[in-house]
Amino acid sequence: MQTITRSILQQKNSKHILMALLAAVLWGISGTVGQYLFQEKRVDVEWLISVRLLAAGGLLLVLSVAQGEQVLSIWKNKKDCILLLSFSVLGMVAVQYTYFAAIKYSNAATATVLQYIGPVLIVVYMAISKKRMPSVKEFVALILAMLGTFLLVTHGNPKELSLSPEAFLLGISSAIALAVYTLLPARLLVTHSPALVVGWGMLIGGIVFSPIRSPWDVSGIWDTNTYAALGYIILLGTLIPFYCYLKAVQMIGGEKASLLASAEPLSAMVIGVFWLQIVFTGLDYLGSLCIVSTIFILSYSSKS
Template identity: 30%
Template sequence: MGWRSSDSAPSAHGRFWLGAACALAGATLWGFSGACIQFLVEGYAVSSAFISFTRAATAAVLFLALVLATRREALLSLLGSRAARRTLVLFGVGLYLSQITYAISIEMTNAGTATVLQATCTVFVMLFTCLRAHRLPRPADFAGLVAALAAAALIATQGDWGVIVLPAAGLAWGIANALSETLYIMAPQRLYGRWDRVTIIGVGMLVSGVAAAIVWLAAAAAAAVPAAGAAAPIDASPAAAAQAAAASSFSASGAAPLVPALDAVGWLALIGGVGMLGTFAAFGLFLYGVSLVGSVKGSLLGVAEPVGAMVIAAVWLGTPFSAADWGGLVLMAAMIALVSLSGSREKR
């Protein structure tokens, strides 16, 4: 038998609101991590591969320490199931792929386009969920989907649709990013009823950290070898583009390709802002929320990330709200209201 979750069991109505709050808090912290990453890239020229490794490793260490200290029996039970191990590998790989494909999607297009493509994960989650349940989307969920996509697009593009850039490679990486997010949202759903949520998330983060370390070290080794022949064409395959992007991110770090030269502020932004708050707390809160409200509503609430980034940029960097920001904020509030209405009706 699986290890039953020891989490507190509030009422069904309370569980939904707790899950919604956690998912929104996680999405907001993702927005905070985005501001920290921008600060590190612009101020210290830190490579995306090193940032991805550090954030995954930090979260994996913190989750593993928490699980070993409080849920050791649950961990042994979870790892003792062969079917659970396969699901955990998919979950962890999806966690890592969602980060690295987003970075490559930005390099292939731009931040606004990548954010809009990333938000399409809600479409895939809803589609796969409805196909598995043999039903159509609920009207409130579908309306929430439209509002979420419109809000993300409005905030990311600031109402200027001319900034959307969709070359073939950029579109492919953007869709890959959306599918990888769909994978890590949906893969562990069947495990949540049998094992402790924190333990499941912790093992997934460990798998993600191992994958990030392998890619980081492989890219560092590839960057250390002088390139032979001409540069790859612009329309190279996605696999070649990923290898080139990873290698170039290391070559840009100069004399110290493995560990960049950071001062105390840089390490605080990387470990504290990106690793602890933007990954450990963000993914923990978001995935815990998804386990309570379900994959469809959780993915919709996760689209609130651009709102979090917008608010944090205004508070931290003094960036003023634009008309597009306010419009996106209203649409995002409408999405949250629709999801809440749908969730409350289901629980009743």
């Protein structure tokens, strides 16, 4: 009986590890697509944030209703309401805006490496709050994740990150926002589905952010490619990965989920090869190996 139970748990953990990895891959592509919209199609970053949050949040709540979920149940508890509003603004809006704004002022690769200081902040916070040191496997995985990200975006030379003050500030803010986004909804995910938490978080975030740039205040060059890129960002770059990521957080914890999501730069590298025709060096492949090693270490740790 214990063997059967352990096997079921391992299968569930493997499923949610894959969900975290899927979110990372889709996010990595999304950052590159966002850079394409900003640089090639002159789409405004604030407009993109408003539209993607409102559209993805609304769609997710509609799907929740179609599946028979009580979408208003999350508003019955006062503490849940306060937490949801905090998550919407300090988590959802913050991580969306700071990341894409950092891309606007630099590029997708630079914004990604700065954002992935976030897992460091999470591990440190969890260690302090639980009054413990990270386990050996968590520590090794953390080092490999950060090293892999560093090698992928700098080629081992920190001087290649020539940033404007705006890009640096937004990048660091993005790392903090990622940590907050991962940790803040923990209580909500105990009693509510990730679909409800993410759906309401996006919809509220979009409503709050709309006065900054309204969805109907459209700018940029609009053609088939622009619409296709926007569709990707809303569906495959927002709705699906944010749901998968929070589901993984719910099942395997924020520390492991955030570390697994550090595969995002790897997906950015792959899309760069096929779309942007970027030539990668041995250090790029070494960085990829570090990230893949992190995935195996965390998977093994989760099964254990």
